[in-house]
Amino acid sequence: MGNLKLHPTKLKGKVTIPPSKSMAHRAVICAALGDGVSKIENIDYSDDIIATINAMVSLGAKITKNEDHLEIIGLKSEQGQKNIEYQRVIDCNESGSTLRFLVPIAALFEGCNRFIGRGNLGKRPLDTYYDIFDKQDIKYCYSKDTLDLNTEGKLKPGEFELKGNISSQFITGLLFALPLLDGDSKIIITTELESKGYIDLTLSAMRDFGIEIINNDYKSFEIMGNQTYKSRNYRVEGDYSQAAFFLVGDVLSNNIIIDGLKLDSLQGDKEVIDILERMGMKLIKYSDGILGKTDRNLKSTIIDASQCPDIIPVISLAASLSEGTTEIINAGRLRIKECDRLTAVRSELNKLGANITEKEDGLIINGVKKLKGGTNVWSHKDHRIAMTLAIASTVCEEPIILEDYECVSKSYPKFFDDFKVLGGKFDEWNVGK
Structure with missing residues (x-):
């Protein structure tokens, strides 16, 4: 270099x-999970945002990059890709947000997911998800210190206990995925929640795309299943x-x-x-x-x-x-x-x-x-x-x-x-x- x-x-x-990288990640994901065509304005194609765009494409969304906006055909739309590949490679580059947001989202779909990345990404702990996988009989294997995580199995609704002093990215990843399951879920925070501002951003973006979450003073989150992300036009702040x-x-x-x-x-x-x-x-x-x-x-x-x-x-x-x-x-x-x-x-x-x-x-x-x-x-x-x-x-x-x-x-x-x-x-x- x-x-x-x-x-x-x-x-x-x-x-x-x-534009806010945090909000751009969230907008791309919500739109890609949506039921129609969304336009996301004020996008900066940083390495991290490109990683999230490519990740959602690997799950079947159709995304067109224009100079200053994205056009996203959501997975739940009639035009969206209904039959995604059974075996998928999700390249997170060096984006921790992409990795931790996408692990539970990818578990919404049948098939195998392989998460790869670069830099120090493999050193970032994922034990929170491994605990969930163990409880839900989701298969997984990974390499130490190098990101090469393989998962197979679908996420199921239920109660999820998470510590509040872990990265809020784990909570956000679950918040994105759980409304699309066929039953209700609850996330219980067992210690004081850090990084509340990032959870606020997640809930705000999801609300803008039609998803409702009940926030019980950051001590727990109630998520109704069978919800739908509603496509829309959105400008990133x-x-x-x-x-x-x-x-x-x-x-x-x-x-x-x-x-x-x-x-x-x-x-x-x-x-x-x-x-x-x-x-x-x-x-x-x-x-x-x-x-x-x-x-x-x-x-x-x-x-x-x-x-x-x-x-x-x-x-x-x-x-x-x-x-x-x-x-x-x-x-x-x-x-x-x-x-x-x-x-x-x-x-x-x-x-x-x-x-x-x-x-x-x-x-x-x-x-x-x-x-x-x-x-x-x-x-x-x-x-x-x-x-x-x-x-x-x-x-x-x-x-x-x-x-x-x-x-x-x-x-x-x-x-x-x-x-x-x-x-x-x-x-x-x-x-x-």
Whole structure:
């Protein structure tokens, strides 16, 4: 992969945030399970979204990719493919959402499913589903540390007990699948539920496509069977997890108006606004977007990562340049993302001059006055680490060399195009030459 030499330059201008990856996954799945033709507008063809599109095609949906929208003929429509292949290969690439959403969905159909993927995806635990398979006599086998999961057997309605401190992706996967079974089901959450915001997104998308779920204060979910996903036209809202990079850029003395966000969004990563406001940001709302400003130094705070893990890398950058000591807690799940994000944040930001100590499930960040730069940093082939380091370059005293920057294609393929339009300066750099 390639490397970029990023020169310290302030960013200024307006950026339109790409569509929410979380909502796009959900919209594609709901439409593909639908009873007719749906049009999904405002789609960004990131690697993860392409993985979900291809996965639903492998289950029989017909999906046409246009420049800015998808046309999806649902599985339950007269035009949809009624006889899918008995043996199916579902390539999840590096998308944890695709994998965990599709495992129970694929079990709606007769036949065998083989799930494959790349990167660290095989290291992400699936024990929650294995427990269900054991109870329902669904056959499965898998390889350790490499994603090669084979399943055979159909999911049956019933009661499903899940811990609340596991990834919400397991709960979402079941929520998608259970309404299509021929009996009623119930999901019982046995501990406090983390990542409630992602469950809200799932329930919202399913409601938009005609599926009703009873949410008993996140302690249990009642799902009637024999429901139908109703096809419709749908527009994907802007992504707060991507906006977080530019909001942090704003509070670090850049000047970026951020457009395309839904201010009453249910996205859990909208928490970035609350966190930055606690640290001293004032949110200014314009007719064409929002801007984060500070009139004094940022101050430290305690950040609970359980509801918003994806924004923690870039929030750690803001905390590194804040007064006092910031503690990030309940962040253990960041260790099983595209990389170990706690180690990556500590390692790479410390190279630039930050003062971060790593804990088992969090970070202790002692604020410093400046970042020096003048060194090589590595994305760990993780899109959120790469984008965090790009924003960090705008407040370094010297240029930095970012290794393996192309991984931004996983969620935000045009990130460096937008970065350049805003005034960011970089060039290709061959390390060691």
